[in-house]
Amino acid sequence: MSYSHTFGQTRWQFDDLRTLLARATPHRSGDVLAGLAATSAEERIAAQYCLADLPLSTFLAEALFDAPDDVTDLIAAQHDPAAFAPVASLTVGEFREWLLGATGAQIGAIKWGITPEMAAAVSKVMRNADLISVARKIRVVRAFRTTVGLPGTIAGRNQPNSPTDDPLGIAISAVDGLVYGSGDAVIGVNPATDGVAEYIRTARLLDDLRMSFDLPVQSCVLGHVTTAIEAMNMGAPVDLVFQSIAGSQAANAGFGVSLSMLTEAQEAAKALNRGTVGQDVMYFETGQGAALSSNGHHGVDQQTMETRAYAVARAYDCLLVNTVVGFIGPEYLYDGKQIIRAGLEDHFCGKLLGVPMGVDVCYTNHAEADQNDMDVLLHALANAGVNFVITVPGADDIMLNYQSLSHHDLAQLRETTGLRPAPEFEAWLTGRGITSPDGLLTGAADWLTTQGVSLPEIAE
Template structure:
């Protein structure tokens, strides 16, 4: 099979989404989609491996995928077609241990292919069997646990506003994934001010959390040189060299940042120190998708993340807009696909359950996706004050939403954070959020706002 034929087959087999129609790669009917899915199901995993969809001589992401492939581990599944691989994944033979052993045997294209012939419940069932555990100051991804990123963004990076959001989130038992701020200004000075704010709050409370200011990776390198308290290094990544170039990065600068963060050694229970974000449509928006459907390109981004042992990988599923995922149905499907594909490739996947205000979606759709992801074993979700990010101007999940899904599904916070929050009266002995008087001591920390 030629790369062109496989690209077309993968695109035509994808569940419908607006981005593929925008790119001109989607099929024209449901009947054509089913025909493509049947052909894809009969396609061998070995044939997909032998057919790079983006030429390696022009793309360093493809070279990374091929060079990191574990041929010995792949031998155990090389006989499978996409369809028989799906059946094996759903069988009892696919245990957490056997799935983990395939981390480097699987390529993004194989994983994307099998996801295209799966129902939503298949994506949930398999992802649930593949926990991925990482650690820095908290241990994230343990079965029965759900972590939350506090996202205390402010349109002007106002210290009082940011700190108030952090304290609010902590009172709801959030923050065990990361306290992660999208800065209004991407500059070394702004990044250092925000890092110092979180560091002062963390040390004052004795709270086992990690911080991240989501500035560009080159900004993080500059502030590390200046001795700033950098815990996690952030970068958005995509599935092709050209798309990453549009972000101002390549694999070399990610390797430099990974090494610099490792040298700091600021973790206590682990040293996973990278945080990546992705999103379906990113490569298309940069005109760097090489004719691939957006879900396959998204899965290729996970190969980039996988190379750097991240603490967190977050697909910001509905953020790019309805041009790529039009409505709630498309967003729900994409969130489950991304989580499944990332987990199968061995990544600590979180999902920003979100939408923009001009999408045909609402908070009921997000409640559905959040619940499904909780069942699927997602590592973390977002905690945004009131679910409305007033800086990035989109709708996400709130601290209350995190409390709901933990309570409904019996999920708990990261163990180190849970122990701290229990001492503060935020959680009860069973690790569930207390309904009143959660933490008078924590509320007293609001005096930090006055000093900031």
């Protein structure tokens, strides 16, 4: 079915729903690269007007692409007509108005009635302030050893990566993050190699670190899901299972993963029963451009494909989901403005669909972005109620070679906004004198020496 709208003196024609969504998307380099972007600001505005007048029910009647696809099948199976009923008569534009006026409880009640395509569509006709205002009202709370997503909190993923998977380097870096209050989301290591032996070694290191300091945190080695399954079968102490996911079967195949693999991994991790306050055992990572980079986008714009990945995420018991918003590079998000917009879109769409969203506030060194752009995005996301962010020493990941947030940035954010860590982790920080009862860092530089713990011994 084709769509059209007159803007100014021009009648703009959009051949199908996929084209309309692409043309209505705020400008970004990935859609230009794919030949999907609007050719002018006028065409984009016309598409946004046309999209705003489109009934939400259209997305239940018209598929974006015809190829067999298990993510599309999953989206159809997830849709709950009863949950959709309160907004079933609305257009996309009217849905925006409904979201701005609704309570968090009302929005949460419709999450299984909203498809990813509906979420993507309404985000395309919203300003950044709209995305913040609506996402702020939605809380998605999950738990393992810490409770992540509670009102008034923001958690940190402590990312102690090493370019050589050096155990002592990982341990020292992890402790560096702990003394700045990062780690309540997860202490998560991206391994430089994806071998099972290396995976198990790092998993045991992180678990030894946890037990040595009596840390109420979860750990994760961000290896491939098949590596995690094999490691669990060999007795590795696995808390969370990680996998990068995308919005189509073809794109997921590019990651070497299927929905059945994810189900198998979740069942294996839950059987270990390692959580204390919850058993949400999955950790997924996404990012705009992933489907296009693997030629699994089927002609759909990158933001809509990103939102479809959240249908995969919400099918599992996730503690954490985050978009690595600027990680793929300027081919997909060219500059700070595009990265900021994409981060707010991803967070809003994920929360709207009931996903426990975090964001890796990041960029590559060849993007037209800098740390000031990341400061803007970080504080916007904090205002929007983001569950967690990722922090590394000095904001510079020496293994993945990209720029993220520093541990200091998380501490500064909490100090200026009054947001607190996850309660279980905050109690540990206060008990060790790392933070004061009012949540501020004490500057206790001698903290480690009072613990009676040798990092070289842990790393052996």
